Amino acid sequence: RDGLKPVHRRIIYSMYELNLKNNSQFKKCARIVGDVMGKFHPHGDQAIYDSLVRMSQDFSIRYPLIEGQGNFGNIDGDNAAAMRYTEARLDINANSLLEGLDQNAVDFIDNYDGQNKEPSVLPALLPNIILNGSSGIAVGMATNIPPHNLNEVIKGLVELINNNNITYKKILKIIKGPDFPTGGEVVINQENLFNIYNKGKGNFLIKSKWKKIELGKGLYNIEIYEIPYQVNKNRIIENIANLVKNKKIPIEDVWDESDESIRIILKPKNRNIKPNILMDVLFNHTDLSVKYHCNFNVLVDGKIPRLLGLKEILLNFIDHRRLVVKRISIFKIN
Numbered sequence: 001r002d003g004l005k006p007v008h009r010r011i012i013y014s015m016y017e018l019n020l021k022n023n024s025q026f027k028k029c030a031r032i033v034g035d036v037m038g039k040f041h042p043h044g045d046q047a048i049y050d051s052l053v054r055m056s057q058d059f060s061i062r063y064p065l066i067e068g069q070g071n072f073g074n075i076d077g078d079n080a081a082a083m084r085y086t087e088a089r090l091d092i093n094a095n096s097l098l099e100g101l102d103q104n105a106v107d108f109i110d111n112y113d114g115q116n117k118e119p120s121v122l123p124a125l126l127p128n129i130i131l132n133g134s135s136g137i138a139v140g141m142a143t144n145i146p147p148h149n150l151n152e153v154i155k156g157l158v159e160l161i162n163n164n165n166i167t168y169k170k171i172l173k174i175i176k177g178p179d180f181p182t183g184g185e186v187v188i189n190q191e192n193l194f195n196i197y198n199k200g201k202g203n204f205l206i207k208s209k210w211k212k213i214e215l216g217k218g219l220y221n222i223e224i225y226e227i228p229y230q231v232n233k234n235r236i237i238e239n240i241a242n243l244v245k246n247k248k249i250p251i252e253d254v255w256d257e258s259d260e261s262i263r264i265i266l267k268p269k270n271r272n273i274k275p276n277i278l279m280d281v282l283f284n285h286t287d288l289s290v291k292y293h294c295n296f297n298v299l300v301d302g303k304i305p306r307l308l309g310l311k312e313i314l315l316n317f318i319d320h321r322r323l324v325v326k327r328i329s330i331f332k333i334n
Helices: 006-017 029-039 045-054 092-098 150-162 168-174 190-199 233-245 275-285 310-333
Strands: 066-069 087-090 108-110 117-119 134-137 142-145 185-187 201-207 209-216 219-226 251-256 264-268 289-295 297-300 304-307
Touching: 006 029, 006 045, 006 066, 006 087, 006 092, 006 117, 029 045, 029 087, 087 092, 142 297, 150 168, 150 310, 168 190, 168 310, 190 201, 190 310, 219 275, 233 251, 233 264, 233 275, 264 275, 297 310
Parallel strands: none
Antiparallel strands: 066 087, 108 117, 134 142, 142 289, 185 201, 201 289, 209 219, 219 264, 251 264, 297 304
């Protein structure tokens, strides 16, 4: 319903309690982690901090829920600084998850020692499970849901609210497929896409995006400017460098010119090499192209694990919203 695992929900609620809204001052992550661990989540501090860090990384999560200040890691796989150095507050995206929390929108339950109360689920104005996706392995079951585009998902929800008998064909005209934070090209045919969203299982390819840079006199370089989701950029460059070293591909040099945006430059050995053929070889031998396995395994009402299609997930979310809106209205009347 709110698309969060318990640790994420507890971090966001704890920050809400500390009044760390998106317009407030930043607070040390160590303070936030201590609060979460002491009040709601009796597990290791490093596990809590890693979850907090991931929720702030715009290359890990499509719509970040936490705004970080300091070193929160990067796409090269470098870790964040220790929690005593970094600071955080809620991102503006998190507001939509918390709206109505102070108006009896959801049930509160006892925390682990019965000293405090925590929400069993957040009111969630938007279907975070589809927007930010989810992945993980639990007790004998796994899930892997890709992130999607906000505008498309909202248009799809509006259509479903107006007519819940809408066909998958119509839904897939609005929600055209996954939308990854790192970009890349999703390679999939309509039939396969239909199966994934109908049955909740399937896979597709994510390919890097590239372009040819003309240098004059027939010479050129290749620039790679988008890479697949959850792939370490450093590892891609190491892969290519190893192929160059072992003379497996006709490339003279590879270097990294990335700043906030990705920019990997390849220099071919001579002007007669066809860029398309060269890139096909790289797609086959490196992580410039990866397979993404979808598994829409969700907890219905926070209890029952089930494999659902996209339409069923969104209909469950709409039911959740109906209940939340009703509870807020009753609260306001009282």
